[in-house]
Amino acid sequence: MRIGVLTGGGDCPGLNAVIRAVTKSLLRQCGVEIIGIEDGFAGLMQGRWRRLDWQAVSGILFNGGTILGTSNRADPLASEADTAAALGHARSLGLDALVVIGGDGTMAIAHGMTQRGLRCVGVPKTIDNDIAACERSFGFDTAVATVTEALERVQTTGQSHSRVMIVETMGRYAGWIALEAGIAGAADVILLPEFDYDPERVLAVCREREQRQRYTVICIGEGAKPIGGELTIERRVDTRGGADPIRLGGVAHRLRDWLEPRLSSEVRATVLGHVQRGGSPTPFDRVLATQFGNHAAQLVQQGLFDHMVTLRDGRMGAVPIAEVAGQNRRITADEPLLATARQIGICLGH
Numbered sequence: 001m002r003i004g005v006l007t008g009g010g011d012c013p014g015l016n017a018v019i020r021a022v023t024k025s026l027l028r029q030c031g032v033e034i035i036g037i038e039d040g041f042a043g044l045m046q047g048r049w050r051r052l053d054w055q056a057v058s059g060i061l062f063n064g065g066t067i068l069g070t071s072n073r074a075d076p077l078a079s080e081a082d083t084a085a086a087l088g089h090a091r092s093l094g095l096d097a098l099v100v101i102g103g104d105g106t107m108a109i110a111h112g113m114t115q116r117g118l119r120c121v122g123v124p125k126t127i128d129n130d131i132a133a134c135e136r137s138f139g140f141d142t143a144v145a146t147v148t149e150a151l152e153r154v155q156t157t158g159q160s161h162s163r164v165m166i167v168e169t170m171g172r173y174a175g176w177i178a179l180e181a182g183i184a185g186a187a188d189v190i191l192l193p194e195f196d197y198d199p200e201r202v203l204a205v206c207r208e209r210e211q212r213q214r215y216t217v218i219c220i221g222e223g224a225k226p227i228g229g230e231l232t233i234e235r236r237v238d239t240r241g242g243a244d245p246i247r248l249g250g251v252a253h254r255l256r257d258w259l260e261p262r263l264s265s266e267v268r269a270t271v272l273g274h275v276q277r278g279g280s281p282t283p284f285d286r287v288l289a290t291q292f293g294n295h296a297a298q299l300v301q302q303g304l305f306d307h308m309v310t311l312r313d314g315r316m317g318a319v320p321i322a323e324v325a326g327q328n329r330r331i332t333a334d335e336p337l338l339a340t341a342r343q344i345g346i347c348l349g350h
C-alpha cells in the first residue's frame with residue numbers, strides 16, 4: 001500500500017506533529033509506504049513529492065510550520081484539466097489513499113477528490129478553533145499562549161505610560177483566540193466578532209480606568225465590529241483557488257482612532273498577525289496533533305474515507321466531511337466563558 005499525506009491552506013503549529021504521527025503510525029502498524037506531497041494540492045497537480053520514512057519524520061515534533069510546505073490557492077477541482085492532473089499523479093504514484101491536513105477549503109477539496117476516485121481522510125487544522133463538530137483544534141493553544149504573552153507584555157508598558165493598549169488577534173469570524181487569551185492575559189475589555197460592540201461602553205471603561213488604574217488593556221478579535229459598523233477588511237485578494245478572498249485586519253487601529261480623541265490618555269494599537277501562527281507548538285498542541293495524526297492513520301486502516309478526524313467529548317472520532325464542510329463553530333451567547341468574563345468584570349463591549 002502507498003498512502004499520501006499533504007498539508008493545505010494556512011499553516012498552524014502542530015502540522016509536523018500530525019505528519020509525524022500519521023507516518024509513524026502507518027509504518028509501524030502496516031508497513032505501508034508514505035508519500036509526502038509537497039505544497040499541498042499544488043504538489044499533487046504538479047507531481048512533486050518525496051518519500052517519508054521514519055528518519056524523515058524524526059526530530060520534527062517541536063518545529064512550527066510544515067516540512068511539506070503548503071498552498072492555499074491550488075485547487076484541483078478548479079478545472080477538469082487540474083482534476084485530471086492531480087488524479088493522474090495520484091494514479092502514477094500508486095496512492096491507495098491520501099491524508100489531507102487542512103482547513104475548510106482543503107476539506108472541501110478532499111471531499112471532491114474522494115468523489116472523483118482518490119480516497120481521502122481529512123485532518124482539520126486551524127489556530128481559530130472554529131471547526132464544526134470539533135471541540136478543540138491543534139494550533140489554538142499555541143496561538144492563545146502567544147497572545148497571552150503579548151497581553152502580559154503590553155500590560156507593563158501600558159501601566160508605565162498610563163495608556164490604553166489595544167491588541168488585535170487573528171481568528172477570522174470566530175473570537176475564540178481573543179476570548180481565551182483575553183481572559184488569560186487579564187484584558188479589561190474583550191471584543192469578539194460574534195457580538196457587535198458598543199464603542200461608548202468601551203470608552204466608559206477606559207475613562208473610568210483613567211481615574212483609577214490609569215491604564216486599560218483591550219483584546220479585540222480581527223472580525224469584531226462596532227454596532228452598525230462594517231467589517232474592517234485589510235485587503236481583498238483574488239479568488240483563484242477558492243480560498244476566502246477577504247483578509248481581515250486593522251480593527252485595533254480603527255478603534256484607536258475612535259477612542260483617542262475622546263480620552264486624555266494616549267492609545268496604542270498592536271496587531272499580532274502571523275506571529276500567532278508561527279513557532280513551536282505547545283505541549284498540549286503536540287499531544288493533540290499526535291492524536292489527530294494517529295487517528296487519521298486508524299481511519300485509513302479501517303477504510304473510513306471521506307471522513308474527517310474530530311474531537312468530541314474529549315475523544316477522537318470521525319465525521320463525514322460533507323456534514324461539516326463550510327460550517328464554522330463560533331461563540332454563542334450561552335458560552336460559559338462569556339459569563340465567567342462578565343462576572344469577573346471584563347467588559348465584552350455590549
Ligand code: F6P
Pocket residue numbers: 010072126127128170171172222247248277
Ligand atoms: O484561519 C487562520 C488564519 O490565521 C486567520 O486567523 C487569519 O484571518 C487568516 O488565517 C490569515 O490568512 P493569511 O495567512 O492568508 O493572511
